[in-house]
Amino acid sequence: MIADVSGMGNCRGTEDGAQLSSVLYPSCRRESYEAIYGVRNGPGSCSSIGVKSGGGFRGTQEQTAPVKPEGDWRGTLDAGVAKLDLILHVVRKNDTLTATLDSPDQGATGLAVDAITVSDKSLRFGMKSLGADFEGVFSSDGSQIEGTFRQQGQRFPLTLKRVGGNDSQGSLTLQKVDVGGHSLNLLIGGQGSPAVVFEGGFGAGIASWSTVQKEVAAFARTVSYDRAGLGQSELGPKPRSAKQIATELHTALEKAGVKPPYVLVGHSFGGIYVRVFAERYPKEVAGMVLLDPSQESFNDWLKKNQPARLKDAHAQIARAPEGVRAEDAATDASYEEARAAMAPPGILVILLTATEDETMPADARRVWIEKHKKWIATVPGAKHIVVEKTGHFIQAQQPKRVIDTIRQTLSQIR
16 A cells, blocks of 8 residues: 555645545545644655556567667656656566556555557557556657656656666666665665655655655755555554664665765654654654644643544554554554653754644644744754744645755755
8 A cells, every 4th residue: 555645645635635635646635633733744645556566467479670669768747746767567478568656755666557559650558457558659769758747637748768777867766675684665865965864744655755865865865654554554563653763764665775974854743753763763863843733731731731633543554454553553652752851952943833723723734833943942943933824734835944944954064
């Protein structure tokens, strides 16, 4: 299972959940998980869908011209909210073509292509599980296919270019890493130190950073990942508290060869996770950027003032996938671990607070902002930025602001 296009998907954490601006995913709906007022993003905020990965299905082939479709084809799909790299893998076996599709920015590999048809001038493939298809025309030299990607009534221009053996294009690369009996799915790209490590909110992972990671990778080494039980990562041991998650992330970074120091970027409940990571590995963390982070003191306020809403949200999450339920079961423990965690002395900490969120009543949002102000005041030298006219998913609604903040953080550290 993989999450929607940006973890918050086309819902973007706010008002436009009814629109389908993402691709590769047929549906997006707001869940009552958001009743916890941004403490959690919900399972990807937009519901995840079951997409079988692995080998493609046998297709038909009608090729009569010398153009050979076998190999890898890469293109960038402009989906509005995000630009997504897509890679089509075409294989011929026993005179039959098969294909799979990767969407690295969303942490997805091996998406099944049901049928692929090639003629002397064109290539077409369909993906029933996503309600999508592509049809394009080969260039005269056979080096690219210019066409249209369609999904549920929407049309997106897409040009696929043949990828040569040495053509990496500095792209982000998916990597599976064993962290002690189970593997995590990492998306890695870029060069430089410190490395920027992205931590998604509750139930979110790689896909929640599709609007910013590629841009940050242009000036820094970057890593995003799916926590155990999310996306294409395997389930891990319980409890799934912040300490366990921090330990697994540290192991994954070490095994993937991503060396410290790190700048940790955490969104929503991911802010809790990165604070605990920094406390456990203080010598390896150079800075933290917190995007509208969850706060243990706000959770205290919710328990006292909005217990019914918390109860309803837990009831909704009880129907979520196992990986999401496991994180939910450990949220109180994670809050307590964050409460005890102190930011390492001397590191740069920047907190961005959103001012708008239709899922949160005005009185709760005021408390949310106030808790941010009180916490950041306890961190020497920290900076608090209130981002006007944006909702909880700042990285989706104002990606440039997030990218610039990360760039400035690195510039001050280097």
